[in-house]
Amino acid sequence: MRSQDRDRNRVPLYLQVASVMRQRIESGHWSEGDKISTIEELEAEFGVARITVRQALDLLRDDGLVESIRGKGTFISGRPKEKHWFNLANDLESVIESVRDNVIKIVSIDEQAAPPLLQAGEGVLAPDYVQLRSVQFSRREPFAVANLRLSREIYARDRRTFNRKPALPRIMEMPDIDVARALQTVTIGVADPETSELLRVGLGEPTADCRLVLVDSANVAIYVAEFHYQRNCFALRRDLVPKPAKTTRKLAKAG
Template sequence: MKKLSSLYDRSRIPLYIQVASVMRQRIETGHWVEGDKISTLEELEAEFGVARVTIRQAIELLRDEGLVDAQQGRGTFVSGKPKHNRWLNLANDFETMISLVKDNVLERVHIEENVVLPDLDESEGTAAAEYTFLRSVQYNDGEPFSVVNLHLAQDLFSRDRQRFTHSAALPSIVEMKDLKIVHAHQTLTIGVADPETADLLKIGLGEPTADCRLVLVDDGGVAIYVANIHYHKDCFALRVDLLKKSPVANASRGLETA
């Protein structure tokens, strides 16, 4: 019990949400399959070391998600699986990144010119003189899957306000013939949804997100595009062939054909 208590104390997330997360994972991984009767309230109360009301709240949350069904006099049964298919694979080269975003359906929710300069690491180039801030939500099958917070160099935005207001900025930048991009720094981290992101993605405050930072640097060393993208955790996966283009893979192929 003491160990569980210390684990709970590490998070500020309400207890019932923490318990529901563990139970949801059991359904997701097949530990509990559809049709299974899950542990009783008494068993779950003892296992998780929390009050029965907390267990009831966790089950109610899963019930609202369509994952379990409580049947009077019989118990609680698994009735579904989490509705995510990890359809989005993060690009690991610039061309793929462009192809992923060029046809995205997006909604601009905020545009502000001449904003405070974004924070930049030394490796990410120097700041432009001025930036325009653009926040947008990207949709897939009518559901929001990412929030993009973009600082775009003001001189680029001024070239075609109409296009940058209504379309994804990245493809538009690439099409500018007089602009040369020499670096595209991408960093992937795991974060949590702040109030703005949670509201736009229709998820709970503090839920995990996959966060991607993309910085484009021109041939003058200026960071012309600084984007922080927050992906809904249920759509995201990173799939990479670790042997692709590696000496080990090449050697293996050589042996196979020898």
């Protein structure tokens, strides 16, 4: 493999090439039925070895996006699955409603979990945490992997529900839980080996990562969750025209 092939970054080159080509299909740069560049042209364009281009095309072919016809070339044969149906909510009540009916599959539970690393403003640690790792599904397809560290004291109150359903709505139903702050951070990441397997995406493919921390009235971080969303399902939509100010209210309990 060429030296430049080794030096770019740790995401496999064929995944990088496949990602660019998939974006061209998604954006309409390549339409269904179009003949795309030859392997030799793609090799020159991306500055990669021929085997890298072939591996990228194999991924797109497996996704039903391209087909090769002997003696004629490679053609766009389909469109990516429905995109950007999941819009990240920007207030706590909307977040709760967006996850309430999610179907989850618990991957692992660690009742002796290490505490989360808290950022400035995220409160102080609870005495102990339970870690729940799960996959969330829509239409029987996985769209997010969640890593949640939940105060063990809260987990022990209703472990059966926490092991079967999204934790956030149940927490907000508890009458003595007073959430003072709900801190949300959104970043761009890549799928590590476990996440790529659980989401059924390529290793190193981009993900939309959301961190949500609930801090109670005693300044304790009772809920620290990290969600990794498939990039094709995720959107962040905001109305940038200011709305008239509303009366500030205390965070309401859901339910």
